[in-house]
Amino acid sequence: MVKDSSDITGSVSARQRTAATEENFEFFRSVFYSLNDAIFIHDPNSYAILDFNDATCSMYGYTPEELKNLSLGDLSADDLVFSQSKARSLLEKARTEGPHSFEWHAKKKGGELFWIEANARHISAAGINYCLLTVHDISERKKNEEFSRESEERLRTLINSMQDIVCFKDGEGRWLEANDFDLKLFRLEGVDYRGKKDSELACYSEFYHDAFMTCESTDEKSWLAGAATRSDENIPTPEGDERVFDVIKVPTFTPAGRRKGLIVVGRDITERKRAEKALLAAKEEAERLSRLKTEFLSNMSHELRTPLNGVIGFVRLLSESPLEAAQKEYCSIALGSAEHLLHVVSDILDISRIESGRVSLSKDRIDIFNFMSGLIAQFKKAASARGVNFIFEFDAGINCSVTGDNLRLSQIFMNLLSNAVKFTEKGSVKFGVEKLSETPEEISLKFFVRDTGIGISEDRIGDLFQIFSQLDMSNTKRFQGAGLGLSIVKKLLALMDGRIDVKSAVNEGTCFSVELRLPKNERAESIVKNNMELKMGRIKSRGAIKALIVEDNFANAYLCQLTLEKVGIASEIASDGREAVEKFSAGKYDLILMDIQLPEVNGFEAALAIRKKCAERGTPTPIIALTAYVQQSDREKCLRFGMDGYVAKPFTIETMIDSIEKVLCG
Incomplete structure (x- = not known):
């Protein structure tokens, strides 16, 4: 029987198709068994395990023979959550709704539990329906997620336990998260604050409206600064007072430079501010008292030394006059007592100056x-x-x-x-x-x-x-x-x-x-012992000298006159600074002895006015400060105001002559 050529061709084609199909089947079977992820093939109705790849055996720890006789329930955790019926419902969902993924707590042969991510889908092959389940071991990911969750929980607990403002915002200034303290402070407990800006939250409370708007303004300053900023922000309380917060805002940016987020942290520093304010007030009060003490001591120095100058000076003059032996002894005792009092006064003032750091x-x-x-x-x-x-x-x-x-x-x-x-x-x-x-x-x-x-x-x-x-x-x-x-x-x-x-x-x-x-200084030159007679002689050698004594205390003015007479210096007295300037303007003087504390115009003002007159005349007149102000700063001030010398009260004839000789004879 001779076959038609078309029959022969058709037979060959059928064999070729069969061979190709078998070849494809072997290829896909090879792929199926070589995949790293576990793959189950289930009956679409009973969901019994029909087949699986080698990775499935490795993942679950069973031999192929053992795995064939197991159900989904056998491969799941022993609890109601991951039950056989729940597994069936998830696989059934793939039939009704299409492919979907889910996480599952699986169990290995030895009872060890681990997490998988499963993808279920229903497929058809050669006219037969199957349920395909692809399984991926996500134990490590779950472990990391759990670690992150626990870390986040610890951090959240820590942040919520802080009595500080902690708030996170996105790049648009919307609130993402805030701790309990922040929510309580702004009365946002129970409010859906997430995703809202400060300006939106301001609408929830008229009381905090200004505080929210201030926050939004300082947020913008942080963004513009591009770095952490720090400021004090005042937040009112329903109790009627204000709390001051030290607020730090840290902006974050994307690699492209766009705004990403803002971290806000604020600490209540109200008590610290109050303490600082109290400390500042105490400091200012201490400085005020120190100034008062300084002024008091300065005035006491003047008020005590001024009369002592008269007492000591006149007792010395009296002791140099013809006296009986008993009278000389009385003068000696009086002088010793006065000098002892002066020594005590000086010591008290010195202690005060040293302790106040003014030395x-x-x-x-x-x-x-x-x-x-x-x-x-x-x-x-x-x-x-x-x-x-x-x-x-x-x-x-x-x-x-x-x-x-x-x-x-x-x-x-x-x-x-x-x-x-x-x-x-x-x-x-x-x-x-x-x-x-x-x-x-x-x-x-x-x-x-x-x-x-x-x-x-x-x-x-x-x-x-x-x-x-x-x-x-x-x-x-x-x-x-x-x-x-x-x-x-x-x-x-x-x-x-x-x-x-x-x-x-x-x-x-x-x-x-x-x-x-x-x-060390350079080697000292031979110093001639002070010779008062020599100095007095040098003063007298200048010829007639006329001095102006500016002193409001008559006893001290008279004592100065008597002292000057000893070296042949004639003098006139002005009882205040104004009179001194008038006398100097009207007359000619070779020397001025100037008290500092004077009525009308003080010694400093008078010295400046006289210096101005000297400049107009073109002839300088030496001015010696004659004062009971004895601090180093007082000496320096006298020199700054144009005075040439300084004699402290109570003065001796030696100190007076020494100063006069220096300014007149050089």
Whole structure:
């Protein structure tokens, strides 16, 4: 039988199609079994497992034979959430609604639970329907999500426990998240605030309207700044007061520079602000009281020194006049008492100035030998009168002058020498110095004042430098004093970076040691001892000199006149600054002695007016400040106002002559 050629061709084509189909089937089967994700093929009705790939066995830990006999329930967690019926309903959903994905808590052979993401879809092959389930192990992702969730929860708990404003906004300024404190502060509890701007939230509360609008304004400033900003923001409370918050706003941006978000953190600093305000008020009050104290001390200095100037000056003049022996003794006692009072007043004022930090150290050139010799000359007579030998020891290795505050150094050693002479009734007082070390720039010296006086017990040495402290506080104490001298000594030495040491024993004596490191000066020239007669002679050699004394206190003005007469200087008196300017304008004077505290026009104003007149005439007239204001700042102020010299009250004839000689003779 001969077949038709078309039949043969059709038969060949059928075989080819069959072969191609089988080839495709093997290809897809190979792909199916080699995929990394697990794949199940289920019966579309019973959802029994029909087939699966190798990855499924690896994922669940079963052999192919074991897996064939299991159901979806066997491969799920043992709870109602991940039950067999729930699994069937999810697979059924793929039939009715189309392919969909879901997460599932699966179970391995050994009972270990893990998370999968499953994708279910119904397919048809060769006219047969199947349910295809693709499974991906997402355990690691779930672990990370859980870690992130727990971290977020911890962070949220932490933020909500903070008594600070914490708020997150998006790039448009809409609220994303806020902590409990922030919501409570703005009364937003129960309000759907997310996605709303401050201007929208302002509508929820008229009370907080302004606060919300301020927040929106400062948000914009942060965006424009492009960096974190910080400001104080006032937020009202229903109780009627305002809370002040220190608010930090941090803007964030996308890589392209667009606004991404804003982090807002604010801390309530109301109490701190109140404390700062109270502290500032206390500081201002302290400064006010300090100014009052300064003014009081300055006035007290003037009011006490002015009458003392008259007392001491006239007693000195009286003692120089012909007197009987008893009268001279009375003058000596009166002068000693007045000078003691002046010393106490000066000590009290000094303590106050030192404690208030108003003492500045000058830089004088000091020849150590002459400096110490001058101090000895002041105390040697008093020591001899008590039958006490005064000894001077000087280290020959000291051959330079130094830079220091001559006045304050004198004050230190005068206090120490005064105590040594006062507390020594027999024996000796020794004043000396030795070199400790020396460099090209400075020299370290150790001064000492050693006496054979009453001494001090070791347990009382620490009290020596306490203010107003005296070893004998009884009503029958033998030695006078206010207990200020050594306190001043220690405070002055502290300003000079020096130190003082004391060694003493009762009835054996005391030794005070003072160590100072002083800058060296050029070698001191030979200094001629002050000779008052020589200075007076130089003044008189200038010929007739006429002075104008500007002083509102008659006693002091008269004392000045008598002092000037001793050197042949004629004088006139002006009782206030206005009269002084008028007299100077109308007459010719070679010298002016100017008090500072004057009625009508004070000494500073008068000095400026006189200086102006001098400029018009083209001839300067020396002006010496004659005042009871004795602080260093007072001296400097006098010089700034055009004065040429300065004499502090109470003055001595020596200080007056010295100053006049300097301004007239150069």
